[in-house]
Amino acid sequence: MMSSNAPGNPPRRPTREELEAIVRGATMDSEILSYLREHDxxxxxxxxxxxxxxxxxFLEEFLDANQDALSTTTPLTMQPAPEGYEILRELDRGAQGVVYLAHQVSTKRRVALKVILQAAFATERQQQRFEREVELVASMKHPNIVTVFDSGVTPDGRMFTAMEYIDGVPLNLYRLHDEPGGQAAMTTRERVDLFLKVxxxxNSAHRRGIIHRDLKPLNILVDTDGEPHVLDFGLAKVVGPDAMTESAMDATAAGEFMGTFAYASPEQVSGDPDLVDTRTDVYALGVILYDLLLGQRPYELGGNVHEMIKGIMETRPQAPRELDPEFDRDLETILLTSLAKDVDRRYQSVHDLADDLRCWGSGEPIMARRDDAWYVLRKFVSRHRMPVGLAACMVLLIIGFAITMAVLYANVTLANKRLAGMIGMASNVIASADPENTDRPFTAATAIDMLEAWSDVVHDEMADEPEIRARILNDLGESFIGFDRHGLAQTHLEEAQHTLVDLDPEPDLETARSLHxxxxxxxKRAKYDDAELFFSQALAIxxxxxxEPHIDTAQSLHYLGSTYR
Structure with a gap:
């Protein structure tokens, strides 16, 4: 590994030997990464x-063509197999190892036999990573994480591990298209359900302090039963108490890039391994889900290493609705949240990402938009279309009746008990328009129009009945709060309070209601000192x-407590 330069000095140009090591499979040192990004x-x-x-x-092709004459590259299928195994065929080959399909004699089961490169050519770090992967995967028990059965050394000194053989395809290729006479391509809901298992x-690995760091479709195989299996923990990072066991490895790996560029997060390519945490896997899962749902990655990476790093760090993921205007808005929000460049704006855990996907599946509000009151109201209405529609019709009839009665009785004295009953009904109708009143939901646009029309009636027709006017102004102000019309709410509540003070300087329960x-x-406006003052005054009244103890008193006490932060 390259030695660090003094702070502030530009990294030196990498040597040919260092570049050759990268081609042979070594991870990329932070100084080389920095040079390619900023100075090449x-x-x-x-x-x-x-x-x-x-x-x-070319050399690999030459060795393949002349492997009979070169004993150092003899494949395992032409050498004595590990004791207790029969090699059937080669499954895959990478820069650091080969995977064979093998038969475990003792259990009579087929296994995937992963073998490190020829021992003479394997670096100490490759051997360390290989041993650690065996330990990590063996420590995890989950139906969707590949199982390790055995490990050891081949007769010629190569390290091997025998693991569960998954007869399947990469996640992004599973039921991608309709199969003639077979299964149809997956629906969006089926893709999300499959992804949730991943x-x-x-998340199970994260709970054990294991960060994968190389999540991609090739490392998630879907078997013939439609079950996904996460594999290849060779680049995993351990955090928490177990991290002590790999401190020596981390000390030599600091600054290296580990992962696959197409699925790497901005913090992964930053060259600082301390920035990598569980949210790094969230980002990779976001890229995978984007590809799974839209058939392409969120942004294109091309050119040299410098351009790829710049793309990962700076290129905005293309909004799904720019590709497909019919794409679900909530799914778009979930994807873009998981792909946030700033880790603090990303889902903070895979559990949070999965929770929002499950909320989407059940039609409930997703966490990423739960601070949007209008959105939550729309989700409620969409899940209860029939009862909300019937309720809306009934409320409209009641509103029309209530407004008519309010105008007709505007000049009647407070002693008239029938008017008091009508006022109670009017208050209930206004309350039904409050989106925070879950017992009587109402469509937002109709409610706002109704409230503003009623406000005009109160000001034009009820000037001679200040007590009635104050009560209805309180009702209107309360409902405007629920719709986040803060300016209108303040105007109506302050007018109600002034009207009540003019009627009687001694505060009453309606005055307390205005203050509350x-x-x-x-x-709601985050003016906590003002809120504390109003709640204290309402509580005292x-x-x-x-x-006797009363619900209104308890309510003011509860809200007052919430201001002490």
């Missing part, structure tokens, strides 16, 4: 890297006028 403006180092890669590819597996609602309004 003419692309000369990138060009040299491509030339070495081309030469390396989330559960990754002004406290709610101040709290209610405690003085209610001889």
């Amino acid at each position: 403006s003419d692309g000369s180092v990138q060009k040299q890297l491509e030339e070495i890669r081309s030469e390396h590819g 989330c559960d597996a990754v 609602q002004l406290g709610r309004l101040a709290y 209610r405690e003085g006028l209610h001889e």
